[in-house]
Amino acid sequence: LPIILAVCAVTGLVGINYMVICRHFPDGGGVYSAARSQGRALAVIGALLLVADLTVTAALSGWSALAYITSGAEHIVWIKLLRDHIPLTTIGVLLIMGLINYFGPKHSGTFAVALAIPTVLVVVALIAISAPHLTTHFLEPRHESLGTVWVQFVGVILALSGAESIANLTGVMKLDPGSTMEHPSVARESLKAIAPVAIEVVFGTALLGWAMLSLPQALGKTLHLTTRSDVALVLQQRSEDMLRFMGEQFAAATFSAAMGNVFGWIVGIVFFLLLLSAANTAIVAMIGLFYMMARDREMPRQF
Numbered sequence: 001l002p003i004i005l006a007v008c009a010v011t012g013l014v015g016i017n018y019m020v021i022c023r024h025f026p027d028g029g030g031v032y033s034a035a036r037s038q039g040r041a042l043a044v045i046g047a048l049l050l051v052a053d054l055t056v057t058a059a060l061s062g063w064s065a066l067a068y069i070t071s072g073a074e075h076i077v078w079i080k081l082l083r084d085h086i087p088l089t090t091i092g093v094l095l096i097m098g099l100i101n102y103f104g105p106k107h108s109g110t111f112a113v114a115l116a117i118p119t120v121l122v123v124v125a126l127i128a129i130s131a132p133h134l135t136t137h138f139l140e141p142r143h144e145s146l147g148t149v150w151v152q153f154v155g156v157i158l159a160l161s162g163a164e165s166i167a168n169l170t171g172v173m174k175l176d177p178g179s180t181m182e183h184p185s186v187a188r189e190s191l192k193a194i195a196p197v198a199i200e201v202v203f204g205t206a207l208l209g210w211a212m213l214s215l216p217q218a219l220g221k222t223l224h225l226t227t228r229s230d231v232a233l234v235l236q237q238r239s240e241d242m243l244r245f246m247g248e249q250f251a252a253a254t255f256s257a258a259m260g261n262v263f264g265w266i267v268g269i270v271f272f273l274l275l276l277s278a279a280n281t282a283i284v285a286m287i288g289l290f291y292m293m294a295r296d297r298e299m300p301r302q303f
Helices: 002-024 031-036 040-070 077-084 086-103 105-114 116-133 146-159 161-168 187-213 215-222 228-237 239-254 257-295
Strands: none
Touching (some): 002 031, 040 077, 116 257, 187 215
């Protein structure tokens, strides 16, 4: 739990830093634009790191989205086919998103805005049904393996790239009232974009992380698992769609198995769409980064 709280604090700090970057570099580019003021070589290195970051973010978001929608439905032939070939399916989905963004980010951006309310409602509902089951009984010390800790650290860094994507999108944001294309300003719009996300992520991560650590108590009621090895095996099997699994188990423990199945599907569908939107955000951010680099003659003019 202390590690989860530390991650929340770092996430909040990252959000604040990117609000500052968006205020001072309204044309977009995020870290690339910020680094360019310090030197051309540093900007190129930062851009290469951003491309790697956004590529991995898009790939993992697409993969996770498909995991959320296909889990628990392996008995359906075409869904089982998608799950058995998730790498190829993810590539296909990302290619489709790239084609959609050929017509501009406005169309895909509208979809992301429409997902905001369903996502908040699902997160609030998930926190509400898990609240009675929260406990500190199953907390454990930090893992002794440095390799495991490193994997967890990399996961945290990837999770923070959502704020980075928004910072790269300032060039396509609506301008603040009173600003012009010659003298752009997105300080207010970037605040509206990043602040709610940062607040939701900080508090949502803390509460949902605690709920995840409390899952063994719910599993004892729903799946009648009591041994450490059995609980660990189930958690490992559902690690790719953990929020859906949490929704299933906490709803089943609170209401009934049928209700758990229904709520699990609701969580799965909403986070499937949300993760697709996250992958799209990374793609749009990469397009904006390439545009900035082409304008600065760091990339061919075709970009």
